[in-house]
């Protein structure tokens with residue numbers, strides 16, 4: 584098991600100084616849910632553009648449930664697999680009305696019954712839509728947690744479970760937003776900018792590259 588003693592606190596503390604929580608994707612649960620489904624395998628700016636167009640016209644479960652796929656597709660054409668996602672989000676809106684009284688449920692088990700919703704999406708909804716303690720593990724959180732060495736895991740689900748063990752619950756809500764920004768700016772998938780990284784002294788990968796003193 585990776586040595587992590589004290590590292591999660593250091594990581595959260597330093598990244599919190601770098602990134603304020605302005606601009607994070609907090610919002611109405613319905614918008615967070617649908618935007619997160621749209622975001623799968625899609626760049627953030629494309630998701631934002633498509634979501635804005637979609638919610639201008641279909642801002643409630645009732646409105647979206649009545650839409651036809653052919654009406655939604657042109658609005659979300661910027662996202663990957665937009666035809667599949669168009670049908671999926673209409674189906675989700677219908678299920679919210681049929682099963683949950685037109686509201687997004689605020690518990691993991693109910694969220695996981697919706698099509699295309701896995702733990703990452705459900706945790707995003709709990710985190711950004713309801714401000715509940717949850718760790719949404721996307722590719723950034725999974726990659727960076729392993730690179731630094733606070734976890735040694737093969738899947739995002741394993742990473743989520745391990746992070747919940749080693750990070751105090753009151754800090755879960757900050758993890759995704761901080762690490763996603765850090766993963767876009769510094770610890771990028773390809774070509775991480777280790778030379779200007781505020782976490783270099785606690786990062787196992789930095790040491791692995793022979794950069795330690």
Ligand code: SF4
Nearest residue numbers: 770775777780786789
């Ligand atoms: S030192 Fe490099 S690999 Fe480690 S967290 Fe920083 S950018 Fe990522």
